Amino acid sequence: xxxxxxxxxxxxxxxxxxxxxxxxxLWLTLCLAFVIPSILPAQSQERLKLFIDCNxxxxxxxxxxxxxxxxxxxxxxxxxxxIFDIWTGAGxxxxxxxxxxxxxxxxxEQELKFESNPNMTNAEIRDGLLKVVNQGLLYxxxxxxxxxxxxxxxNLPEVSDTAxxxxxxxxPWDYWIFEVSGNGRFxxxxxxxxxxxxxxxxxxxxxxxxxxxxxxxxxxxxxxFESEDETLVSLxxxxxxxxxxxxxxxxxxxxxxxSGVRQSTFNNIAQAYNFHPAVEYSIFPYEEVLRREIxxxxxxxxxxxxxxxxxxxxxxxxxxxNHSLDIQLRFRQPWGDIFTTLQASSFLHxxxxxxxEFDNWVAVRLYEGLALRFSANFDLVSDQINLPEGDTSVExxxxxxxxxxxxxxxxxxxxxxxxxxxxxxxxxxxRL
Numbered sequence: 188x189x190x191x192x193x194x195x196x197x198x199x200x201x202x203x204x205x206x207x208x209x210x211x212x213l214w215l216t217l218c219l220a221f222v223i224p225s226i227l228p229a230q231s232q233e234r235l236k237l238f239i240d241c242n243x244x245x246x247x248x249x250x251x252x253x254x255x256x257x258x259x260x261x262x263x264x265x266x267x268x269x270i271f272d273i274w275t276g277a278g279x280x281x282x283x284x285x286x287x288x289x290x291x292x293x294x295x296e297q298e299l300k301f302e303s304n305p306n307m308t309n310a311e312i313r314d315g316l317l318k319v320v321n322q323g324l325l326y327x328x329x330x331x332x333x334x335x336x337x338x339x340x341x342n343l344p345e346v347s348d349t350a351x352x353x354x355x356x357x358x359p360w361d362y363w364i365f366e367v368s369g370n371g372r373f374x375x376x377x378x379x380x381x382x383x384x385x386x387x388x389x390x391x392x393x394x395x396x397x398x399x400x401x402x403x404x405x406x407x408x409x410x411x412f413e414s415e416d417e418t419l420v421s422l423x424x425x426x427x428x429x430x431x432x433x434x435x436x437x438x439x440x441x442x443x444x445x446s447g448v449r450q451s452t453f454n455n456i457a458q459a460y461n462f463h464p465a466v467e468y469s470i471f472p473y474e475e476v477l478r479r480e481i482x483x484x485x486x487x488x489x490x491x492x493x494x495x496x497x498x499x500x501x502x503x504x505x506x507x508x509n510h511s512l513d514i515q516l517r518f519r520q521p522w523g524d525i526f527t528t529l530q531a532s533s534f535l536h537x538x539x540x541x542x543x544e545f546d547n548w549v550a551v552r553l554y555e556g557l558a559l560r561f562s563a564n565f566d567l568v569s570d571q572i573n574l575p576e577g578d579t580s581v582e583x584x585x586x587x588x589x590x591x592x593x594x595x596x597x598x599x600x601x602x603x604x605x606x607x608x609x610x611x612x613x614x615x616x617x618r619l
Contacts, residue, residue: 235331236263237324240521241270243282244313251317254333255324261521261552265290266327268320271477271519275393278305278364282316283477286323287521295330299323305364364391383408398433398443426450438472445486454590455575457495463488480517486510496575505572508535523551523558534570543567560602568594 237252238261239245249257261267267287272280281302288295301319303312328337366389374381383406390401410421429447436442448460467484487510497503511532518525526548533541546564553559574592 235265235327235333237266237268238264239268239270241268242272243270243316244309247313248317248320252320252324265292266324267521268323269519269521270316273477275302278366279303279307280312281477282319284319284323285478286326288327292327292330295327297323297326362392362394364393365389378413380411381409396435398435399431400433401428401430403428422452424450424452435473438474439469441467441469441473443467445488452495455494455496455498455573457493459490459492461488461490476517478519480515482513482515484513484515486513492573494573494575496577498572499574499576500572501576502572509533510535521552523549525549532570534572540570540572541567542570557605558603560600560604562598562600564596564598566596568596 234256236258237255238258239248240261241248255266258264265288267289269285269287271283271285275281279302282300284299284301286295286297286299299319299322301316303315307315325337328334366387368387368389369385371384372381385407386405388401388403390399392399404425404427406423406425408421408423412419412421427447427449429445429449431443431445433441433443443465445463445465446461448458450456450458463486465484465486467482470481471479488508490507490509491505492507493504494502509532511530514529516525516527526546528544528546530544531541533539544564544566548562550558550560571590571592574590
């Protein structure tokens, strides 16, 4: 029994040696060490500085982690913490905590994980995240002057408890997640009346090998404008049901099938359905998607469309073959974030009927508190085969009841921010 306990404690400290920590192993082997900052000599040493960048309750982390100074300029930190998150198939969030050391901790890096589930409250999520942050910080504290001021407490579970926790839990839902949503709105003035309703359903099943997704939406919007001479009514209806099945082949390859049906009064689509097989290649392993991603996806398939009104090409119904190539680039690094997507598509019977969409979003930290944000979207449009023939009335344009012809669409945005002043921000105050 003595040897078993010794081995368990040895494994506990190996966790911090290789910089990798799994939540399940953590609960079995370690009850986090407690740091007692009150006994640190106030004048004998410089307090360590921590920089946190996350999509989380950062104020709570600052409030609870009092044994370090919190700075808002990552260049002044001894420890940089970047928390990346992504939604999981079960409806929770998977957090990846990337710790990077600077100055005396140069080269000391580690990555920890924390996963929430859809049944956890915000308070439970932030407490769980705080626990893992403290575990990661311990890796640096034991390699600093703080080491002599740390008290350790390691709780070793009983053998029976270990067996129970290690046993795989059976999921009665077999990984299926269902979500039903709906909202309605009614607004009235003396000469205006608006009514809208939206209903939706999402069904997902996500495992390491498969991803199954079903989405459905119904939207109805009616706007009425009254004047002395007439009453104008704008009516827009939109319905769609889509489904996909994607199979993971390797760390870099995936394949799948996409299908759906839809109706849209705005787009002159009375009924349309499609079927598209697809293949995707990722330059980086899929497990790195939280920090970097470059993928190439190709789809080809069949599409049938029926129109409310005869189109500008004289069609009331037609069968089509089309294909598309989608390139996506995402980087989330300490220096900033980049998201770029390029999608090109065309009909196979007439390659001149095509569309190219180029969307970009960039945020870069230039120097200390200086950050640049830029977005640019540009579309080349030559595939509007669904446009109804005849002239579009002024009422249809103003009320946005019908899609109108265009050969491009573009938008840009530019922002610059600079923060200066005190570099420390240990105080949290949420008063009015």
